[in-house]
Amino acid sequence: MRDVNLQEAIELLKQEGFKQTGKRKMMLELFDKHDRYMTAKEVLEEMSLEFKGLSFDTIYRNLSTFVSLNILEETELSGEKHFRFVCNSGHHHHHFICLDCGKTRQIHTCPMSALDENLSGYDISGHKFEIYGTCPACQ
Amino acid sequence: MRDVNLQEAIELLKQEGFKQTGKRKMMLELFDKHDRYMTAKEVLEEMSLEFKGLSFDTIYRNLSTFVSLNILEETELSGEKHFRFVCNSGHHHHHFICLDCGKTRQIHTCPMSALDENLSGYDISGHKFEIYGTCPACQ
DNA sequence: TTGTTAAAACGGAATCATTCTAATTTGAAA
DNA sequence: TTTCAAATTAGAATGATTCCGTTTTAACAA
Incomplete structure (x- = not known):
């Protein structure tokens, strides 16, 4: 892979x-x-x-x-x-990032898809969703 | 306010x-x-x-x-x-941030609450969700 | 009001990540 | 092989941020 x-x-x-x-x-x-x-x-x-x-x-x-x-x-x-x-999983996703070792775990939930807000009039160019912490191996 | x-x-x-x-x-x-x-x-x-x-x-x-x-x-x-x-709206929220003027618009959807992932074993210390773009006034 | 003191501010140097510049080296196509 | 643009180099430059030793000042007590 x-x-x-x-x-x-x-x-x-x-x-x-x-x-x-x-x-x-x-x-x-x-x-x-x-x-x-x-x-x-x-x-x-x-x-x-x-x-x-x-x-x-x-x-x-x-x-x-x-x-x-x-x-x-x-x-x-x-x-x-x-x-x-870049992850080659083929679809848009986000990451849990271990602040100790830098390894990541994919997060398949994207907040943009379920966004319950009216942002008409706003020109959206990007977004960032990251979860930070310590991975099992680093604990 | x-x-x-x-x-x-x-x-x-x-x-x-x-x-x-x-x-x-x-x-x-x-x-x-x-x-x-x-x-x-x-x-x-x-x-x-x-x-x-x-x-x-x-x-x-x-x-x-x-x-x-x-x-x-x-x-x-x-x-x-x-x-x-800090916003004093009294509850946890995120932001749309205008990359031109720095003004923000609150986003009340928090991806963490609807997170459909099993992260047991991961010690989560924080998260970041921001939407970037241009606000109506800056267009 | 004045004196005392620790916190705040100052100016300038130091640091750290990142980028630029001008000169040199090198991969790859002819 | 020769050629040449692309890649690399060392070191300087930049820009944000922090540190340091000294001076100023806010707050409290006398």
Whole structure:
């Protein structure tokens, strides 16, 4: 399941005319392996083991490329951007996010579908529903 | 309605042993007057008209004091903290937030109450539900 | 009213995440 | 291989936020 994502992501890069570099490959493998929200710093630290002298700029540039290609999704937790592989479950959903380890659990209830409010006149561009706490493994 | 909040806030400060300063008073009046989410920078700019040489430290310290006293509530929009008077409607609710002007509209539907998921084993510490877009006045 | 004291405010430096810049390296197509 | 745009680099710049040592001031008591 997750392998599909990794392979698809690498394919997508090629399709869209982006170069395949060892760094990009390792970044994607990292996200695939960990399957949780990670910060740029965490990514840099783990990648630095293999690539000495890796620049923050490279990390951020690639993260943002991946987000624009819909390979990664992004959320902001306590002032820091966090990234994870987009879930490939095929339908819109939300997340419980463990504030300790960054792992998530899908929430299939979307509040927008059952919204009992009259918002005519309001131009809605997005919404965010996240549940925070500690996952069973971290307790 | 809003006056109640302002008065209550000033009372609360006194009750909790905080000093009443002209700056704190003006900050609270600002939030009361604008009734929308504002950044520290916006607050500083408007306060600087009256208090020359006002320090960012003062703004942030007071904002954080107000949040801890539950006078202000805080959310993060595009990497910046935003603050507004807590709504005194007396019940838990969420917000539509206008990304242009920061004004909000209450959303009374809370996704947590109708959550159709089994999260036993998960320790839930909070949740966030916000709808973003443009309010009628800003279109 | 005045003196005392701890809280508040000040200015400026420090920090932290993130982005930019200009120069260098490299993947991939011809 | 050669070529060239894309990717990467180091380090500077930015922007928000916090920290620090010093000075000012609100509140309370004498």
